[in-house]
Amino acid sequence: MSISLNGKRALVCGSTAGIGLAIAIGLAQAGAEVVLNGRTQARVDQALKQVRAQHPAARIIGIAADLNTEQGTQTLIERVPHTDILVNHLGIYAASPSLAVRLAEHYAEGMAQRKWGRLMVLGEPDAGGLGETLAGTGVTFDAVLPGPAVADRVVALATTDSQRPE
Template sequence: MQIDLSGKSAIVTGSTAGIGFAIAQGLAEAGAEVTLTGRTQERVDSAVQTLKADVTGAKVSGVAADLGSTEGCQALIAARADTDILINNVGIFGPQDFFEIDDDTWEQFFQVNVMSGVRLSRHYAQGMKARGWGRIQFLSSESGLNIPAEMVHYGMTKSAVQSISRGLAKVLAGTGVTVNAVLPGPTRSEGVVNMIAQMAEQEGVSQEEMEARFVKENRPSSIIGRLATPEEVAHMCVYAASPQASATTGAPLRVEGGIVDSMA
């Protein structure tokens, strides 16, 4: 199977590094014209240049915007009025004791992780519907099913986007637009690597040892027994964005290494 996205446009939110960048690279390699997004112009410009260097002939550009706000989403929409493929990847996370999570933090996580995708999907899905083809994805997580005690606020947002994905797929039934949620497990994204590095420093062990301990202690049901790579997650996203995935919609697409101990 050869995925060809020539002539298609794509927006990948939160794509200056990690999973988002890997998805953008995969889409560019398949021939899509890709828009990267990030909060600062410096990081966006750097990611665009890196992607152009990595993928010969890549058609890639960037928009700097804080998508955790209405204004930021509108700025992206103003810069890119339409797209064929929307990957709602932007998100924040971090462990915190439930009793120390204040209202502002709950609201921040909800705005960035959930409402960014709601606002952008509400706009871009209309053009997709009118054209009779489109792909929308929400990056959820295995933490949306196995809510982590140390990140209840994060798990809540990932459950929410999975619900939105399923509901929006029903709204767009019969239009040629598919909507899916992608559920990575712990992945070597920039945020996770930095978190494990901090933990390793606190424990006085190597980052490699800390990574192995993290999976064993925090995700003991993992079948692969390791962190996934951003590229492994991106492969699923590129397939779900392709014409070949036309019968895949309303689905939770799991790339979590078998952590979720369920066949459903």
């Protein structure tokens, strides 16, 4: 199945590896302008290279901002004030689920005003009751609670101090 997201902007939080990067690549392939996000500039730069290697004509930008912090969340909102599609991939491991919900609420408000948007929250099934709030606005809301995937962050969280290599 082929879809066209030409003219749409997609923001994928936590998109420097694993599921987030795969989603970002798929959105770029569908023609969306994609905003990649990760905690460090080095990881963002590496993810940008990976997307460009697969889709040289992709319209992509990268923003390093730690969305587990108030400052990082504010930085992202300032640099990307609106988006048509938000894949909020923070809830599973977010140090502050309230920041993940704040981010979703911020972007959902603009989507509702424009009467079109796609909001997907991975790992935070409630997301502040956004599903009910967005009913009838033209914005679709999906909360997905996936099982664990083997990714650097998962391995780091699951590994005890005594098991970590020195």
